[in-house]
Amino acid sequence: MSLRGKAAIVGVADAVSPTGELDQHGRALEAAVIKEALDDAGLTLADVDGVCHATSSVGLAEYLGIHPTFTDSTNTGGSSYEIHVEHAAAAIAAGLCEVVIGVYASTPRGDRSRGRQRSFQRPPGPNPMVEWELPYGMRMPMGPYALAASRHMHQYGTTSEQLAEIAVSTRAWAALNPRARYQDPITVDDVLASPMQSSPLHLLDCCLVTDGAGAFVMTSAERARSLPKPPVYVLGAATCHDHSMISQMPDLTTTPGAVCGPNAFRQAGVKPGDVDVLMGYDSFTITALLHLEDLGFCAKGEGGAFVEDGCTAPGGSLPMNTNGGGLSYTHPGMYGMFLIVEAARQLRGECGPRQVAEAEIAVAHGSGMVLSVMSTLVLGAEGALS
Amino acid sequence: MKRIEPPVGEAAEPFWEATRDERLILQWCTACEQPVWYPREVCPTCLGDTLEWRDSSGQGAVYACTVEHKAEPPYVVALVELDEGVRLLSNVVGSPPDQVAIGDRVTVTWEPLSDGRNLPLFELVN
Numbered sequence: 001m002s003l004r005g006k007a008a009i010v011g012v013a014d015a016v017s018p019t020g021e022l023d024q025h026g027r028a029l030e031a032a033v034i035k036e037a038l039d040d041a042g043l044t045l046a047d048v049d050g051v052c053h054a055t056s057s058v059g060l061a062e063y064l065g066i067h068p069t070f071t072d073s074t075n076t077g078g079s080s081y082e083i084h085v086e087h088a089a090a091a092i093a094a095g096l097c098e099v100v101i102g103v104y105a106s107t108p109r110g111d112r113s114r115g116r117q118r119s120f121q122r123p124p125g126p127n128p129m130v131e132w133e134l135p136y137g138m139r140m141p142m143g144p145y146a147l148a149a150s151r152h153m154h155q156y157g158t159t160s161e162q163l164a165e166i167a168v169s170t171r172a173w174a175a176l177n178p179r180a181r182y183q184d185p186i187t188v189d190d191v192l193a194s195p196m197q198s199s200p201l202h203l204l205d206c207c208l209v210t211d212g213a214g215a216f217v218m219t220s221a222e223r224a225r226s227l228p229k230p231p232v233y234v235l236g237a238a239t240c241h242d243h244s245m246i247s248q249m250p251d252l253t254t255t256p257g258a259v260c261g262p263n264a265f266r267q268a269g270v271k272p273g274d275v276d277v278l279m280g281y282d283s284f285t286i287t288a289l290l291h292l293e294d295l296g297f298c299a300k301g302e303g304g305a306f307v308e309d310g311c312t313a314p315g316g317s318l319p320m321n322t323n324g325g326g327l328s329y330t331h332p333g334m335y336g337m338f339l340i341v342e343a344a345r346q347l348r349g350e351c352g353p354r355q356v357a358e359a360e361i362a363v364a365h366g367s368g369m370v371l372s373v374m375s376t377l378v379l380g381a382e383g384a385l386s
Numbered sequence: 387m388k389r390i391e392p393p394v395g396e397a398a399e400p401f402w403e404a405t406r407d408e409r410l411i412l413q414w415c416t417a418c419e420q421p422v423w424y425p426r427e428v429c430p431t432c433l434g435d436t437l438e439w440r441d442s443s444g445q446g447a448v449y450a451c452t453v454e455h456k457a458e459p460p461y462v463v464a465l466v467e468l469d470e471g472v473r474l475l476s477n478v479v480g481s482p483p484d485q486v487a488i489g490d491r492v493t494v495t496w497e498p499l500s501d502g503r504n505l506p507l508f509e510l511v512n
Contacts, residue, residue: 131395132424133475135505137387138463139454146452147465154450154488196455198463247465247475248424252450 002267005385006093008224008231009085011041011217012341016330020181020210021109025116027063029105029213034064037215042228043099048217050091050100052084054334060103070097076241078281079366080104081216081336082375086237088218098219105213106332129245139198142206142284144246144370146198149286151252153200155301160200162304163285164191167204167327169313170282174324176314176354181208182328205285207326207335214337216344232344233385235361236268236378246370253301257294257365257374264363265296268378272296275378276359277346278318279339281367282325291365292320295376319356322346336366340377347381360384387454387461387477391499398425400439405504408496410442412470423472443469444494446508453483462486466508480509 013036015022015029024032030053038044050070053060057073070091074083081102088100110116138144152158168188174180186204194203224231240256240263243249265271272295280291289303297318298306312320323329323342330338343362345351361384364377394402404411413422415429416436428435451464462478464486478486479495491511496504 128395128424130390131392131398134390135392136463136475136477137389137454137457137461138452138475139456143452143454143463147450147463150452150488151450196453199453199455201452245475247473252465 001093003089003093003237004235004267004269005221005233007089007218008221008233009216009218009340009344009379010224010227010229010231011037011039011043012215012344013037013040014212014214014338014341016179016181016210016212018179018181018183020208021113022107022211022213025107025110026105027060029107030060030103030215031064033105033213033215034101034103037101037217040229041217043217047099048101050088050097052088052100052102054080054104068097070100076373076375077368078283078334078336079368079373079375080334081340082237082364082366082377083239085216085218085234085340085377086239086375089234089237092218092220098223100218101215102337103213103215104334104337106334107211108209108333110211133245133247141370142198142201145284145286146201147246148252148290148371149200152286152289155253156304158289158304160192160202161188162308163200163205163289164188164202165307165310166282166285166288166312167191169307169310169316170321170325170327172313173322173354174328177324177329180324180329181210182324201284201286207283207331208328210330210332212330212332212338214341216337216340230348230382232347233380234377235270235380235384236264236266237376238263238267239373239375241373243372244369249371253290255290255294255367255371255374257291257367257376260374261295261365261376264376264378268380270361270378275361275363276319277322277343277356277362278320279343279362279364280320281335281339281365282321282327283331283335283367285327287367287371288320290371291367295363295365314354322351322354322356336368339364339366343377343379347379387457389505392505395425397427401425402503405496405506406502408504410444410494410506411439412442412468412472413437414440421470421472423474445469446492448478448486448488448490448492449473451478451486451488464508466492474506477507478509479507486510
């Protein structure tokens with residue numbers, strides 16, 4: 001059974017601020033974006049019978065006072081939300097539930113400035129990472145991505161200038177988004193002049209640290225057509241992971257997106273050339289570059305040359321990360337939710353100055369942990385189904 | 387760099403004991419003749435549980451590397467591919483960080499830990 005066209009995203013919401021900081025946090029913030037997404041969908045909490053949350057779907061459901069028949073606490077880091085959509089689409093298609101909500105909220109800046117305890121804890125006792133990686137002082141999370149970038153440069157001649165072009169193009173999108181954290185244009189020279197972190201990654205090759213929250217509502221394609229907003233159909237969804245620690249990644253220049261990307265495209269019956277908007281998780285510039293290759297927008301090793309002429313910037317042939325991305329819009333830690341929210345808004349034509357004309361097919365490609373867990377959603381407007 | 391001293395995982399006790407004598411040893415699966423890294427109870431290729439420890443050459447090449455520039459002084463974190471075919475995360479020491487490049491030949495060297503074990507690091511050959 002294919003998932004194509006069986007379920008749809010019918011409501012989305014996100015909370016971000018150009019200051020990088022939000023007033024609310026925790027469950028209250030989650031509840032606020034859920035309310036907004038349900039309003040957007042024209043549904044109420046009473047309609048909800050499925051819940052996705054990357055750490056505690058059971059706790060969330062209790063807080064909201066609902067009794068779901070579908071629950072998913074899958075946590076793969078930043079790609080968790082793409083996987084939640086995949087699982088929810090499958091559950092809806094199988095009749096396990098009818099209306100599913102997914103939510104994410106994280107407020108690292110607000111927590112720091114207000115002295116709130118963060119809940120993150122390192123896993124206890126001996127585990128492979130504590131034993132085999134942490135003793136060597138690799139900075140997290142940029143160290144593993146720096147290793148991947150170094151290998152890509154060595155193997156394919158990719159340059160810092162080419163990586164910088166991704167940051168520049170993404171900032172150009174952010175300049176069109178009044179809700180983005182950073183909106184001032186930057187140049188390749190600005191990126192190269194920003195302080196080196198873990199070489200070859202400069203500060204402006206790295207994503208932001210901001211507060212943020214987002215939510216989605218999904219239901220069956222049939223019910224979606226009775227709701228006020230145009231449905232955003234799940235055309236294809238696929239996931240793959242091949243390591244947990246960077247030192248166990250089979251090939252530092254190829255992510256498991258090379259498996260799940262083509263799988264999702266096949267299911268959707270579309271090709272990379274059909275994609276109007278690519279939301280490709282940009283924790284670092286190298287992350288986005290690897291997605292371009294692994295999803296088949298260009299050949300392996302040619303990502304640097306592909307981005308060089310600014311083709312992912314506004315007006316380019318492949319609009320990428322049109323909200324301004326993790327590099328310039330927001331990045332609260334597990335950014336995958338925002339890929340889904342922006343893809344849905346583009347397909348509904350709600351993006352104002354940054355709207356991609358006649359966007360019918362969008363891809364939200366999540367990346368979790370250290371290039372470990374990839375999950376690809378191919379999403380489409382009504383016209384993509386015919 | 388302030389080291390986080392590694393704990394001793396159950397499967398890795400022989401590995402860490404050998405480091406006391408500055409010996410780098412690797413697990414091999416006797417069923418499928420593959421080297422296994424990191425140490426485990428079963429072979430990740432065939433799930434066989436007849437693993438044995440063999441001496442490693444301690445020789446290899448830099449597969450990927452980064453310089454942690456925010457540290458004072460900066461240092462090299464590298465993935466070293468041993469000649470046996472497995473990749474270890476480590477540091478390449480003994481040379482200026484900007485002298486270390488992918489493909490460089492390296493050999494194991496040791497840094498004492500507080501409990502008599504030694505931590506395997508690498509240095510450039512020549």
